[in-house]
Amino acid sequence: MPAAIAPAACWLVLNGKSAGDDAVREAVDAMRGRGLEVAVRVTWEAGDAARWVDDAIAAGAGSIVAAGGDGTLSEVAAALAARGVPAAALPALGLVPLGTANDFAAAAGLPVEPLPALAAVAAGQARAIDLLRIDADGREHWCANLASGGFGTEVTVETDEGLKKLLGGLAYLVTGIARLGRIEPLPVRLRGPDFAWEGGLIALGLGNGRQAGGGQALCPDALVDDGLLDVTVIPELSGELLATIGTLVKDGQHAALERSAMRARLPWVELESMDGAITLNLDGEPVQARRFRVECVPGRLRMHLPDDCPLLGQPS
Numbered sequence: 001m002p003a004a005i006a007p008a009a010c011w012l013v014l015n016g017k018s019a020g021d022d023a024v025r026e027a028v029d030a031m032r033g034r035g036l037e038v039a040v041r042v043t044w045e046a047g048d049a050a051r052w053v054d055d056a057i058a059a060g061a062g063s064i065v066a067a068g069g070d071g072t073l074s075e076v077a078a079a080l081a082a083r084g085v086p087a088a089a090l091p092a093l094g095l096v097p098l099g100t101a102n103d104f105a106a107a108a109g110l111p112v113e114p115l116p117a118l119a120a121v122a123a124g125q126a127r128a129i130d131l132l133r134i135d136a137d138g139r140e141h142w143c144a145n146l147a148s149g150g151f152g153t154e155v156t157v158e159t160d161e162g163l164k165k166l167l168g169g170l171a172y173l174v175t176g177i178a179r180l181g182r183i184e185p186l187p188v189r190l191r192g193p194d195f196a197w198e199g200g201l202i203a204l205g206l207g208n209g210r211q212a213g214g215g216q217a218l219c220p221d222a223l224v225d226d227g228l229l230d231v232t233v234i235p236e237l238s239g240e241l242l243a244t245i246g247t248l249v250k251d252g253q254h255a256a257l258e259r260s261a262m263r264a265r266l267p268w269v270e271l272e273s274m275d276g277a278i279t280l281n282l283d284g285e286p287v288q289a290r291r292f293r294v295e296c297v298p299g300r301l302r303m304h305l306p307d308d309c310p311l312l313g314q315p316s
């Protein structure tokens with residue numbers, strides 16, 4: 001018999017696509033049997049996650065667990081961050097990964113099965129984490145994992161839901177291969193503290209986390225508690241394209257990034273299109289604008305993460 005867990009108010013905000021998942025139901029029942037108070041609320045349409053977060057805070061919840069993919073995590077994190085009070089005054093954030101790619105969970109080393117994931121939330125320490133705050137032509141957004149643009153964004157946005165259900169993360173690779181013959185660089189300007197870049201890019205990563213789009217590790221060294229965002233720009237490669245693809249096949253994605261990408265670590269960065277609106281994918285939400293300002297907000301939330309989480313740089 002596992003040791004009993006002291007009762008604590010935990011709200012599980014469950015993506016409606018997983019409402020019939022037997023493993024989730026069994027995990028909730030098991031944790032209740034161990035003494036954890038769990039309230040389950042299901043999202044069905046836009047705005048539901050924010051409404052459940054409001055209700056959870058009003059009820060005095062100690063933790064709010066996003067049960068879904070990176071988009072569900074981002075929705076819950078954004079709803080918490082938008083309240084404008086210090087992290088210590090908010091419930092801690094947790095994650096039960098139920099999406100197709102689960103990029104944040106994969107990079108963070110979180111359990112992929114519902115019961116171990118929920119048990120880890122109950123047992124884990126709540127650590128201060130950063131969030132990305134994005135101004136898109138005057139509209140505010142929040143991002144928990146990674147903002148991406150260019151080729152990677154087109155792949156993520158265009159990948160069919162049925163294909164994702166059939167192939168999982170492999171669906172992003174299939175879509176990417178289908179698009180390889182029509183990569184069009186985006187002409188942009190980027191600037192930040194002691195940083196400036198201008199030109200055509202084929203991919204852009206602005207990372208609090210490390211990967212997006214089913215395992216595309218655009219920001220392989222990012223940390224969620226360093227107060228900085230990682231910038232990765234993959235410029236138009238012209239004649240080097242085949243050599244870079246060869247490096248990718250032979251030595252892996254990290255080596256290909258080292259060969260072709262320009263990288264920086266900054267507190268903020270501004271992005272301006274030189275040719276119409278561009279799209280940034282914010283944890284699965286495509287947002288169009290001419291100008292973006294992306295700022296890392298240090299310690300904006302507390303999140304249940306294991307001490308050996310690869311995304312943590314600060315000691316517990």
